[in-house]
Amino acid sequence: MDRPAIDLPSRLLLNLKPWRNAATWRIAFSGGLDSTVLLHLLAHLAKTESLPALSAIHVHHGLQAVADAWPEHCRSVCAALGVPLQIVRVQVQPGASLERAARDARYHTFAEVTGPGDVLLTAQHRDDQAETLLFRLLRGAGVRGLSGMPRQRSLGKGHLLRPLLDVTRAELEAYASTHGLSWIEDPSNQDRQYSRNYLRHQVLPVLVQRWPQAVATMARSAAHLTEAQGLLEELAEMDLREASSGSEFDWLGLRSLELAPLAQLSDARQRNALSHWLEPLTRLPDTDHWSGWADLRDATGDACPVWRLADGELHRAGGRIWWLSGCWLQPLPAVGAWQDPAAPLAIADNGVLSLTGQIPDGPLHIRYREGGEVMALPGRGHRDLKRLLNESGVPSFVRGRLPLLYKGDQLLAVANLKGLDGSTSGDWHLHWQPLNEDQGLS
Known part of the structure; x- marks a missing residue:
């Protein structure tokens, strides 16, 4: 049996107990029934309880x-309750x-307004969770999706x-009626063309x-599925530890994994x-799109396979898989003369260059590889740059x-490659110093 609405304030405080030391509680306030009740509850609890600063x-x-x-x-509404909006x-x-x-x-x-120590509170309730479960079930979601809306998660720089x-929708309605609250009725909530509304008005009432x-x-x-997802995440972390060895190219600042332990x-x-x-890097592929992973994993050793995802790409090279996004996927503008080699040179969309030691005589300039480059190496004569890069495993x-x-x-030097990077x-x-991953993300 559902608990009576009189329990709402104490239940809300209990659910918020771990977050009482937050800097701010900000309520996502649509003006509808659910967020109106949440705002009213918190505004009145703040009169008798020591709560973080409230805003909406x-x-x-x-x-x-x-x-x-x-x-x-x-x-x-916020003015009447004394809550900044x-x-x-x-x-x-x-x-x-x-x-x-x-x-x-x-x-x-x-996400933009949630800073360190801030908590954004949203008013989804138990009926919303049931709708979410049904909606995702009909879309063929896996364990992660069927675990529904999480009670808490990271958002912006806070939570x-x-x-x-x-809490049920009926309990929120009873609370609003008892306290004479008024709220916005969004006409689009009655439009059955939207899947969530169809489930809410046509399907759930029949089930109930x-x-x-x-x-x-x-x-x-x-x-239950949330618990199962937690176990899957623990297993994933165990498996990823096995694949998280370092690489001689860690200086690239890119996320990568060793392929063999995964395979x-x-x-x-x-x-x-x-x-x-x-998951933190891109929207995850659907079931059919996972064939791209098999193609990347099983490609022949001399291939350079790519798996294109919604927000970036996975590349395979040197027995590893690498995540690329943002500037790493964009064409590079041309570079030219290095006017002051004694000072670092910021390269458009490609990080920073610097020379250490005795600066070679100039004039100096920077290029990117186009093919056919040759480099003179003492004791080895003139060597094709492509072969030198192969030898270095770039x-x-x-x-x-x-x-x-x-x-x-x-060609005097190739940046960062031992034996090729200077005199x-x-x-x-x-x-x-390449762009780090935060700068490289779209």
Whole structure:
């Protein structure tokens, strides 16, 4: 049996207990029933409890004319409760799913405003969790998706928390009625063309009529799957530790894994480990797209396979897989003369160059490899640069980005490669600091 609405304040405080030392509690306030109840609860608890500073944020999507009145409603509610309100207007990018586009715009804003020590509170409840489970089940989600909405997760530089996931919609309605609250009724919530609304109005009522505890049992299933996902993540971390050995090219600042330990795992464990590794980097591929991993893994040794994902690419080189994104995938603008070799040279979209030791006579300039380059090496004569790069094991995706130091038409040095990066006597060396991964991310 559902607990009575009178329990809501104490239950909310219990759910928020681990976060009482946060710098700020910011409520995602749409003006609808759920967030109105959450805001009202917290504003009144703040009168008798020592809570972090409360504020609210309203994201205005501007997708329908009636929504233009909502910021003013939210402003008046927050003013009456003494809670500061921030209103942010966003532009929703068109796409296949308007629901998803609006959600992405909303959560992008939330991430931007959530700083260190901040907690963003959203008002999703137990009925929402059941809808999420059904929706993802019908889309063929795996364990991660079927575990539903997490109670907490990282967001921006802080955290997102859903403290009402054990509360039903009926309890929120009862609380709002008892306290005479008013809220916005979004007309789009009645539009059955949206999948979530169809489930809410057409499917769940039928299920609950036949199985009255359906919402509670689905929420319980989501909790079980959350536990299962936790075990899968522990297994992934174990498997990834085996593949996380260092590389002689760690100076590239790129994330990489040793391929052999991964390839020894079962296909399911490979997908599990890689999903865990890729999850912070890109939207994960769907089931059909995982064939790209098999192609990359099983390619012949002299191939340079690439697996293209939503937000970057996986490359294979030197017995490792490498994650590339952002500037690493963009064409490089031309470089030219190094006017002051005694000072570091910032290269457009490709990091910083510096010379140490006795600076060679100039004029000096920087080029990138185009093919056919030859380098004179004492005792070895003139050597084809391609062969020298092969001998050094330079990953194929790096070769076109390696800065080359020239004096006239003479190739003097290849940055960072031992034996090729300066004078044979060691009087000077050419150092390259590539863009780090944060700078390279799109």
